[in-house]
Amino acid sequence: MLKKVTLATLIVSLLLSAVVMAVGTIELPKTGQTSTYATGDDGAIEGGVAWPSPRFTDNGNQTVTDNLTGLMWTKDANLPAATKTWQQALDYVTSMNAG
Incomplete structure (x- = not known):
């Protein structure tokens, strides 16, 4: 045993x-x-x-990539059609990451 x-x-x-x-x-x-x-x-x-140089890269599509973390951010915090459901927000982020 x-x-x-x-x-x-x-x-x-x-x-x-x-x-x-x-x-x-x-x-x-x-x-x-x-x-x-x-x-x-x-x-x-x-x-x-x-920290990498440059720290941020402008992707030319209204987004910026943080080269340190790999995260992608919109350049404008006022998103188009600012009011979104949770699913619409997830779909928006998915479309940004697909590009």
């Missing part, structure tokens, strides 16, 4: 480690904080990924 439990634990451990390796890591951007107020804060560590 103990051998079966040990074998099952080993198999689960191997599967979980494979999943964790497939997920990878997230590289957070630098915060820009340089003053330090306590050991281990952002100013002391200054860790993270450097």
